[in-house]
Amino acid sequence: MAPKKNQSVERCGKYPADLEAFRTTNEGLNIFLRPVKVSDEKLLKKFFFSVSDDSMYHRFASARTDMPHERLQEYTLIDYCNEMIILAIEEDKDENEEKIIGIGQYTLVGDTKSAEVAFLVGDNYQHHGVGRELLKHLTEIAKSRGILGFRAEVLTDNPHMMKLFEEAGFDLEKRIEGDMFDYKMIFRREE
Numbered sequence: 106m107a108p109k110k111n112q113s114v115e116r117c118g119k120y121p122a123d124l125e126a127f128r129t130t131n132e133g134l135n136i137f138l139r140p141v142k143v144s145d146e147k148l149l150k151k152f153f154f155s156v157s158d159d160s161m162y163h164r165f166a167s168a169r170t171d172m173p174h175e176r177l178q179e180y181t182l183i184d185y186c187n188e189m190i191i192l193a194i195e196e197d198k199d200e201n202e203e204k205i206i207g208i209g210q211y212t213l214v215g216d217t218k219s220a221e222v223a224f225l226v227g228d229n230y231q232h233h234g235v236g237r238e239l240l241k242h243l244t245e246i247a248k249s250r251g252i253l254g255f256r257a258e259v260l261t262d263n264p265h266m267m268k269l270f271e272e273a274g275f276d277l278e279k280r281i282e283g284d285m286f287d288y289k290m291i292f293r294r295e296e
């Protein structure tokens with residue numbers, strides 16, 4: 106996808122190391138947030154494999170749970186401009202490597218200054234504040250890049266996602282369409 110006109114072309118496609126951050130969640134979990142890298146396919150595969158069908162269903166609103174190479178490549182080959190993927194990482198002390206415990210991502214919607222946002226946190230790490238930190242970090246990144254708000258589709262039986270969006274301090278509209286809520290969230294200007 107070509108970068109939008111208002112974006113620096115040099116920045117697109119280059120790993121944005123300045124978006125790396127360490128955070129401690131409200132539940133005391135220490136996590137490292139960083140943009141996805143081309144070399145992350147193996148870690149992503151492990152992560153998706155560890156996630157329950159129910160969580161996959163709530164993320165993708167589809168019964169499809171497989172993650173073949175082509176689908177994983179959609180996660181690793183991004184330009185960091187039109188698309189942003191932030192991984193929540195915990196150090197895997199047994200394996201002495203990084204372990205993905207959550208993913209937050211946005212994709213710009215057409216020519217608008219709005220982006221579609223979505224999250225998936227590993228089942229064993231849900232309810233530990235990881236989703237909240239991912240949303241905060243993605244919001245800061247989006248704001249710094251001139252994006253004005255997020256959109257999201259959330260299944261009506263997903264109170265945790267709704268709570269996160271509704272408590273995030275956005276000006277928010279929500280419409281129901283079948284078994285989905287269509288959220289439109291506008292970032293508030295800093296006072």
Ligand SMILES: CC(C)(COP(=O)(O)OP(=O)(O)OC[C@H]1O[C@@H](n2cnc3c(N)ncnc32)[C@H](O)[C@@H]1OP(=O)(O)O)[C@@H](O)C(=O)NCCC(=O)NCCS
Nearest residue numbers: 160163164223224225226231232233234235236237265266
């Ligand atoms: C929805 C989801 C991303 C939330 O991430 P999370 O890391 O679990 O969320 P947080 O821990 O930051 O919690 C956010 C709020 O949701 C609530 N919550 C989250 N999981 C909960 C659970 N299992 N039981 C009760 N409440 C829960 C908490 O009350 C929390 O509010 P609090 O801080 O006031 O306690 C995560 O549950 C998930 O990946 N679900 C499956 C995929 C999905 O539904 N994606 C959304 C599609 S856009």
